[in-house]
Amino acid sequence: MIDFTFILHRGKINPQTMFHKSAFNIIFLVIFGFRCDYEDMILKQLIHLLTQIAKIFNGPWAMVYDMHPIMKHLPLPFQKAFDNVESAKIIISDLINEHKKTRETGKPRDLTDSYLDEIDKRANDGSSFNETQLIYNAMELQFAGTDTTSNTLLTAFLYLMTNPKIQEKCQQEIDTVLEGKEQASFEDRHMMPYTQAVIHEVQRIASTVPLSVFHKTTRDTELMGYSIPKDTLIIPNLDSVLHEEGQWKFPHEFNPLNFLNEQESLRSLRPSCHSLQGPECVLEKDSLVWRSF
Ligand code: HEM
Numbered sequence: 001m002i003d004f005t006f007i008l009h010r011g012k013i014n015p016q017t018m019f020h021k022s023a024f025n026i027i028f029l030v031i032f033g034f035r036c037d038y039e040d041m042i043l044k045q046l047i048h049l050l051t052q053i054a055k056i057f058n059g060p061w062a063m064v065y066d067m068h069p070i071m072k073h074l075p076l077p078f079q080k081a082f083d084n085v086e087s088a089k090i091i092i093s094d095l096i097n098e099h100k101k102t103r104e105t106g107k108p109r110d111l112t113d114s115y116l117d118e119i120d121k122r123a124n125d126g127s128s129f130n131e132t133q134l135i136y137n138a139m140e141l142q143f144a145g146t147d148t149t150s151n152t153l154l155t156a157f158l159y160l161m162t163n164p165k166i167q168e169k170c171q172q173e174i175d176t177v178l179e180g181k182e183q184a185s186f187e188d189r190h191m192m193p194y195t196q197a198v199i200h201e202v203q204r205i206a207s208t209v210p211l212s213v214f215h216k217t218t219r220d221t222e223l224m225g226y227s228i229p230k231d232t233l234i235i236p237n238l239d240s241v242l243h244e245e246g247q248w249k250f251p252h253e254f255n256p257l258n259f260l261n262e263q264e265s266l267r268s269l270r271p272s273c274h275s276l277q278g279p280e281c282v283l284e285k286d287s288l289v290w291r292s293f
Contacts, residue, residue, distance in 0.1 A: 015153075015154060015157060016150060016151075016154055019149070019150035019151075019153045019154060020047050020051065020146055020147070020150045021038050021043060021047065023145060023146045023149035023150045023153070024036075024043060024046070024047050024050075024142060024145075024146045025038075025043065027141055027142055027145045027146065028043070028142065029110075030110065030111055030141075031110060031111045031112055031138050031141060031142070032095055032099065032110055032111075032112055032138075033099075033109040033110030033112070033113070042091060042095070045087075045091060046088060046091055046092075046142065047146065049084040049085075049087055049088045049091075050084075050088065050142060050143050050146055050147065051146075051147055052080065052081070052084055053081045053084045053085065053088075053143065054143070054147045056077065056078055056080060056081040057081065059077075061076055061077045061078045062078060062081075064076070064078075065078050066214065066233070085139070088139055089135055089139065092135050092138050092139055093131075093135050095112075095138075096112060096131065096134060096135065096138070099112050099113070099116075100116065103116060105117060105120060111138075112134065112138070115129065115134045115137070116134070119131065119134075148208050148209060151206065151208050152202060152203060152206050152208050155202055155205065155206035155208075156199075156202040156206075159202060159205065159254045160198075163254065166198060166256060169194055170194060170195045170198055173192050173194045173195050174192060174195060177191045177192055193260065193264060193265050193266050194256060194260070194264065196259070196266055197256040197257075197258070197259035197260045197266060198256045200256075200258075200259045200266075201254060201255065201256045201258055201259055202254075204242045204248075204258065204259075205242075205254045207238065207239045207242050207243075209238060210237075210238055210239035211235050211236065211237060211238065211239070212235075212236040212238045213236075214233060214234065214235055215233075215234040215236070216231060216232065216233055216234065217229070217230055217231060217232045217234065218230065
């Protein structure tokens with residue numbers, strides 16, 4: 001990202017494009033084992049398709065579709081999202097086929113190789129590991145991680161630009177902990193409570209996925225005294241949790257103190273919505289998103 005900024009320093013930069021490309025590329029590296037050039041057509045096409053899908057998913061027509069899936073075949077604006085999923089599937093399928101040409105069984109270079117090894121190992125045991133699933137998984141990871149990370153980073157930059165004192169305090173903490181080291185390790189973060197609180201606060205204020213991802217009960221369920229029948233659509237209102245009065249010291253302003261206690265350590269929070277969700281629920285929801293196309 002720094003190289004990219006450097007190359008463009010004389011021109012104008014759209015930070016959103018920059019963040020999309022870098023977030024996309026990191027996930028792409030995990031899946032396919034290499035980074036794309038920022039001008040690469042595959043990267044540009046996939047980002048374009050995925051961001052358009054996200055816009056449609058978050059728009060009013062997606063709500064209409066969720067309420068009445070029977071409308072799937074009508075020529076309404078969400079058809080564009082279906083078309084984009086098909087186009088993305090073709091690009092990803094080509095990438096996987098290309099990958100197979102240089103693959104050595106048992107020597108995985110990335111997630112695709114590992115998954116292909118697993119398909120080989122489980123051949124004929126009736127498992128759900130197969131190439132179609134691999135295409136969906138790759139799409140899901142790129143889709144779930146690109147827009148979300150990019151939009152959160154945009155929010156971080158916006159609030160840090162407009163709160164130079166907070167930015168300065170993070171810089172001081174990072175400089176003190178790193179003592180001249182060029183890169184921070186994952187463990188270093190434990191010594192940076194203020195910076196961590198800023199990151200959490202950015203995520204809170206950004207509320208990047210305000211209604212989370214829709215879930216559906218797979219059986220009649222009792223939760224905290226409520227009876228929820230099988231097949232109920234559950235829409236978690238994360239935005240309300242993130243701004244709930246009484247839960248946050250400053251629910252409506254950007255303030256890292258929301259995540260710090262009196263000793264300036266990270267505050268422990270009450271269990272979040274995430275811990276209330278069972279893994280099967282989450283997985284089923286995730287499959288539903290793509291299977292509905
Ligand atoms: C700031 C960035 C991100 C935000 C705000 C975010 C937010 C969310 C939310 C709210 C959910 C729904 C959780 C639930 O329903 O229980 C979710 C699920 C998911 N996210 Fe993220 N996410 C981010 C980054 C990423 C990245 C980088 C990846 C992958 C590379 C990713 C992959 C996924 C996947 C695969 C799921 C579905 C999980 C499952 O079905 O078990 N997300 N994310």
